[in-house]
Amino acid sequence: MSNCIFCKIINGELPSAKVFENDDVVAFLDISQITKGHTLVIPKVHNENIFDLQPEIAAKLFEVVPTIANALKAAYNPKGINLLNNNGSFAGQEVFHYHMHIIPRYDENDGFG
Ligand code: 5GP
Numbered sequence: 001m002s003n004c005i006f007c008k009i010i011n012g013e014l015p016s017a018k019v020f021e022n023d024d025v026v027a028f029l030d031i032s033q034i035t036k037g038h039t040l041v042i043p044k045v046h047n048e049n050i051f052d053l054q055p056e057i058a059a060k061l062f063e064v065v066p067t068i069a070n071a072l073k074a075a076y077n078p079k080g081i082n083l084l085n086n087n088g089s090f091a092g093q094e095v096f097h098y099h100m101h102i103i104p105r106y107d108e109n110d111g112f113g
């Protein structure tokens with residue numbers, strides 16, 4: 001999609017700090033990290049949100065989430081990790097290209113929750 005910032009990240013028009021990539025999925029650090037290591041995982045196919053997410057795309061995305069979570073755990077040594085996915089503007093979605101937030105957690109004052 002031509003005016004989608006995440007599609008621009010996928011095709012290299014916009015820079016990103018990538019932490020993972022395969023044929024179907026890209027993960028990169030959030031530009032405004034809620035906590036250290038806050039990462040977004042996105043499918044390379046433009047699906048807006050959970051309401052139009054194709055099940056096979058969802059499967060390909062979730063398949064790599066444990067790998068990325070373990071890489072973030074090894075890199076940042078958090079005490080835990082939250083997965084978060086906002087769907088629709090009322091629910092806080094700002095970028096309408098499906099994305100899963102992976103948010104490493106450190107302590108009760110780490111900025112999340
Ligand atoms: P949402 O509110 O849609 O669930 O989350 C969108 C996320 O995308 C936000 O956490 C925001 O900081 C992040 N974001 C927005 N624009 C960019 C960008 O150009 N690059 C990166 N790396 N993250 C972005």
Ligand code: ZN
Pocket residue numbers: 001004005006007008045046047096097
């Ligand atoms: Zn897109």
